[in-house]
Amino acid sequence: MKQAGKSQKESNRVKFSMWREALQVIPAVTKQEWNQLDIVSRWLVSTRAAVLVMTFLSAALAGLFAIRNYTFEFLPWVMLTLGLILAHASNNLLNDYVDFVRDVDKDNYFRTMYGPQPLAHGLMSHREHLTYFVCTGIAAFIVGLYLIMINNSDIVIWILLGLGAFFVIFYTWPLKYIALGEIAVFLVWGPLMIGGGYYVLSHQWDWNVVFASIPYALGVTTVIFGKHIDKIKIDKSKRIFTLPVLIGEKIARYCVIAMMLLSYIVTAVLILTKFFSPVMLIVVFAISALRKIMPAFLKPKPEERPKDFPDGRGGWPLYFAPLAFVNNRSFGMMFMLGLLLDTLLRIVFPSFWY
Numbered sequence: 001m002k003q004a005g006k007s008q009k010e011s012n013r014v015k016f017s018m019w020r021e022a023l024q025v026i027p028a029v030t031k032q033e034w035n036q037l038d039i040v041s042r043w044l045v046s047t048r049a050a051v052l053v054m055t056f057l058s059a060a061l062a063g064l065f066a067i068r069n070y071t072f073e074f075l076p077w078v079m080l081t082l083g084l085i086l087a088h089a090s091n092n093l094l095n096d097y098v099d100f101v102r103d104v105d106k107d108n109y110f111r112t113m114y115g116p117q118p119l120a121h122g123l124m125s126h127r128e129h130l131t132y133f134v135c136t137g138i139a140a141f142i143v144g145l146y147l148i149m150i151n152n153s154d155i156v157i158w159i160l161l162g163l164g165a166f167f168v169i170f171y172t173w174p175l176k177y178i179a180l181g182e183i184a185v186f187l188v189w190g191p192l193m194i195g196g197g198y199y200v201l202s203h204q205w206d207w208n209v210v211f212a213s214i215p216y217a218l219g220v221t222t223v224i225f226g227k228h229i230d231k232i233k234i235d236k237s238k239r240i241f242t243l244p245v246l247i248g249e250k251i252a253r254y255c256v257i258a259m260m261l262l263s264y265i266v267t268a269v270l271i272l273t274k275f276f277s278p279v280m281l282i283v284v285f286a287i288s289a290l291r292k293i294m295p296a297f298l299k300p301k302p303e304e305r306p307k308d309f310p311d312g313r314g315g316w317p318l319y320f321a322p323l324a325f326v327n328n329r330s331f332g333m334m335f336m337l338g339l340l341l342d343t344l345l346r347i348v349f350p351s352f353w354y
Contacts, residue, residue, distance in 0.1 A: 015038050015040075015041065018037065018038075018041045018044075019040060019041060019044060022044035022045050022049050023044065023049050023050060023052075023053075024050055025050050026045075026048055026050050026051075026116070027045060027116075028116060029045060029116050029123070031121070031122055031123060034116075034123045042132075043089075043132065043136075045116060045118075046092075046093060046096075046116075046118045046123075046124070046129070046132060047089035047092045047093055047132075047136070048092050049089070051088075051092075051325075052085050052088055052089060053329075054088075054189065054220050054223070054328070054332070055084050055085050055087075055088040055189070055193065056081060057216065057332045057333075057336060058084065058189050058193035058194050058197065058213075058216065058220075059077070059080055059084050059085075059193065059197055060081075060336055061194050061213065061216060061335075061336060061339060062077075062080065062193065062194045062195075062196075062197030062198045062200075062201060063077045063080075063081075063197075063201065064336070064339045064340060064343050065194070065198045065202075065206075065209050065212070065339075066198055066201035066202050067343050067347075068342075068343045068346055068347075069198075069202050069206075071201055071202035071203070071204075072201060076147065076150060076200065076201055077201060079143050079146055079147060080143075080147060080197050080200055080201065082143055083140050083143030083144055083147065084193055086136055086137075086139050086140035086143065087137075087140040087164055087168055089136050089140075090133060090136045090137040090140055090168050091167070091168045091171055091172075093129065093132055093133040094133055094137075094168065094169065094172060095171070095172040096117055096118060096119060096129070097119065097126075097129055097130065097133060098172040098173050099172065100117070100119040100120055101126075104238055104240070137168070140168075141161075141165070144157075144164070145161075147161075147200055148161065151200065151203065154203070156199060156205070157199070157200055160192065160196040160199070160200070163192060163196075164188075164192065167184050167187075167188050167192075171184055176240065176242060177239075177240050177241060178241060179241050179242060179245075179246050181224065181228070181242060181243075182221055182224055182225055182228070182242065182243045183243075185220060185221050185224045186217050186218070186220070186221040187217075189216070189217045189220040189221070190210070190214055190216065190217025190218075190220075191210045191213055191217070194209065194210075194212075194213035194216065194217070195209050195210035195213050208275050211270070211275075212270055212275060212276070214262075214263075214266050215262075215263040215264075215266045215267050215283075215331070215335060216263075216331075216332055216335055218259040218262055218266075219259075219260070219263055219324075219327065219328035219331050219332055220328060221259060222256045222259050222260055222324040222327065222328060223321055223324045223325050223328055224321075225243070225244065225252060225255065225256050225259070225320075225324065226256060226318075226319075226320030226321040226322075226323065226324035226325075227318060227320070227321035228242040228243065228244045228245070228252070229244045229249055229252045229253060229256070229301070229320045229321075230301065230317065230318050230319050230320050230321055232244050232245055232249050232252070243255075249300060249301070250300070253297045253298070253300075253320070254297075256297055256320070256324060257294065257297050257298075260290055260294075260324075260327060260331075263283075263331055263335075264283060264284075264287075267283055267335070276338075276339075276342055277342050277345055277346070279338055279341045279342050279345060280335075280338040280339070280342055281338075282334055282337060282338040282341065283331060283335055283338055285334050286327070286331040286333075286334040286335075288330075289326055289327050289329075289330035289331070290327055290330075292326075293323040293324070293326060293327050296319070296320070296323055297323070301319050301320065302319070305317075
């Protein structure tokens with residue numbers, strides 16, 4: 001009995017260790033390792049759960065804006081956050097499936113190099129992969145219906161749910177193929193998730209909140225921009241016309257830099273207009289991360305992996321995407337911390353700055 005108990009504890013330790021790893025990086029797993037994983041670990045790996053943190057931050061920002069307006073309710077926010085994360089996970093699953101059946105993820109394509117592609121690496125059958133997608137998508141839809149129900153079938157929330165479903169289904173094809181993928185990411189992680197999420201929680205549309213979502217949305221967009229710069233040559237050969245493919249690597253790199261800087265400019269404008277208090281200047285502490293990665297974006301991608309650059313698990317052959325992710329994570333955390341402090345100031349000292 002003691003041996004069985006010890007074995008169970010060891011099994012749980014390994015399982016929880018994999019959950020933690022899958023939430024931090026995109027872990028490389030062999031077929032043999034995959035077969036030994038529990039269903040939660042498989043879901044986390046196949047949905048690329050490490051990037052879902054970007055969606056959590058959008059939901060957190062929507063919640064903080066609702067708290068500022070004294071319209072926050074915990075359960076609706078939890079369900080909103082769950083629904084957005086499930087929708088993002090559904091899109092990642094569908095993305096892999098569509099690219100695989102369209103013969104994109106083959107011949108050592110980038111997606112198969114920086115993390116396990118369940119279909120290309122033989123970890124899942126077509127049926128299993130679609131089952132994961134359908135179940136995750138249905139769960140996201142059910143959460144959406146719940147939010148509609150508790151809001152008396154508000155037509156605006158129906159529209160938001162429809163827009164979310166549209167981007168989940170059509171991002172991979174055709175939007176990504178016709179240079180609309182980057183624009184879609186900006187709209188989804190900013191106006192839709194933050195502005196729309198705020199509406200779900202507060203029952204009112206606020207263009208100031210939509211504008212205030214831009215700094216974080218720009219950060220998320222730099223990550224997808226960086227990823228598409230990394231893949232520019234191979235995407236062009238496969239006739240995937242992302243924005244970097246159309247405008248070229250050099251202009252695309254400068255666009256990323258411009259978006260990173262614009263995040264600070266928009267934040268400053270919101271302070272000057274007194275929508276934010278000066279405490280939001282805390283975002284300047286994220287500039288250290290920007291200074292570290294900026295030089296890389298001023299030069300073309302190196303032909304070979306730099307010695308100090310990580311290989312695999314979100315690293316090489318991706319180059320600009322991980323760098324943009326580091327910057328977005330730093331800015332996003334400072335932006336959220338600033339908004340949290342700003343919200344506390346608004347509640348404790350209502351007349352301060354406002």
